[in-house]
Amino acid sequence: MLPLFLRSIKFLVGGAFIFVLALALFGTVSSWITDPPQPTAEEEFHHHPKELALKSDGPFGKFDNQQLQRGFLVFEKVCAACHSLNLVSFRDLQQIGYNEAEVKKIAKDWPFKQPVQDAKAGTWGERDNLPSDRFPKVYYPGTGTPPDLSLITKARHGGAAYVHSLLTGYEEKQPAELLAKFPGAKTPDGSHYNPYFANLNIAMPPPLTAADQVTYSDGTAATVENMAKDVSAFLVWTAEPTMERRHAAGLAVVIFLLIATGLAYGAYLTVWRGVKH
Template identity: 85%
Template sequence: MLPLFMRSIKFLVGFAFIGVLALALFGTITGLIKEPPQPTAEEEFHHHPKALALKSDGPFGKFDNAQIQRGFLVFEKVCSTCHSLSLASFRELGDIGYSEAEVKKIAKDWPIKQPVQDAKAGTWGERDNLPSDRFPKVYYPGTGSPPDLTLIAKARHGGGAYIYSLLTGYEEQQPAELLKKFPGAKTPEGSHYNPYFANLSIAMPPPLTGDDQVTYSDGTRATKDQMAKDVAAFLVWSAEPTMEKRHAAGLAVVLFLLFATVLAYGAYLTVWRGVKH
């Protein structure tokens, strides 16, 4: 009699637990229907990246070395004072059309040198960069360092389009509608409003402040928009410099599989020819 009573208690406890969960679920769904969650400032005013067409887009895309060289110049003259490219080496610039002599000169003239230690004296010094060296890191003692840009095109949704949009998306003032709906979303002192950034406020001042910040050797006009596109193309390349080789290998594999499929089908027809089903 007691075991039957205990089993009944177990079932009652189980049903009561299920009932409480069902009641809680019903209350949650009812609350969401009556009072749906309101979008945050970031959700409502954040912009998706602008469209950006690069020659490297798509499965058959190829890098435009002239544009990537222009983008590297923008990175060198504008971005490199704050951001590192520490996962790339100087000699990789040869893959985008720079000669060996040009790579050596770029490495030697790079403003941040390679740190070296004198083992005997226990002191640190500097030496010129070599083509085999990676780009030196940029340090800000006590405040940390801005993000390394080597893989930024892979790390951000939208890749090159995100970089282009961010660089050209700074606005001097926040929209009046934003401040009206979300008074607490005012851009903090020292930050800048950019609707393409995740939380709408970014500490980095606009790096591209106007036209002709650099001078392109190929005669291209260095407008703000053009520089943003070019540096975006460069950072797409730095994130995956072997993309063209990967595309070529993938195409070769697909062609091989198609050829092997045709051969296999031909062998199947030959082996089973004359055999009645």
């Protein structure tokens, strides 16, 4: 008798639990239908990255070394004062067309040096960079460190298109519609309005402000648009410098599989020729 009573209690408790869950679900759904959540300022005014076409796009894409060198120049002259590139070595630049002597000069002249410690004195000093060194880290003690850009096109949704849109997307002031709808969303002092940034306001001031911030040796016009596109292409390379080899290996594997499939089918026809089904 007792086990039957316990089983009845078990079903009653389970039924009550299911009823409470169903009631909570019904309440949530009905409140969402009658009073749907309002979008936030970030959800309503954030822009998706603009379209950006690069020669490295797609399964057969290849890097344009001239463009990568222009992008490195933009990084060197504009971005490197604040952002690190610590997963890339100076000698890696030979992959985009710089010769050994040029790499040595770039490493030696780089404004940030390699930290070294004097074990006996217990003090730190600096030495010139070598081609085998990675780009030194940039530190801002007490104020936060801007993100390293080595993998930025992998770490951000949209990749190169995001970087390009962010660099070219600064606006002098917020839209009147935004302030009318969200009065509390005013850009704080020290920040800058950029609808391509996640929360619309970014601490980094516009890095590309005018044409000819750099001088391209190949005669390309150094407009803000071109500089943003070139540095975005360069950061695609820093994030995946082996992309071309990976594409070539993938193509070779696909061709091999096609040939192997044809040979296997030919062997199948030869073995079963003349055999009645």
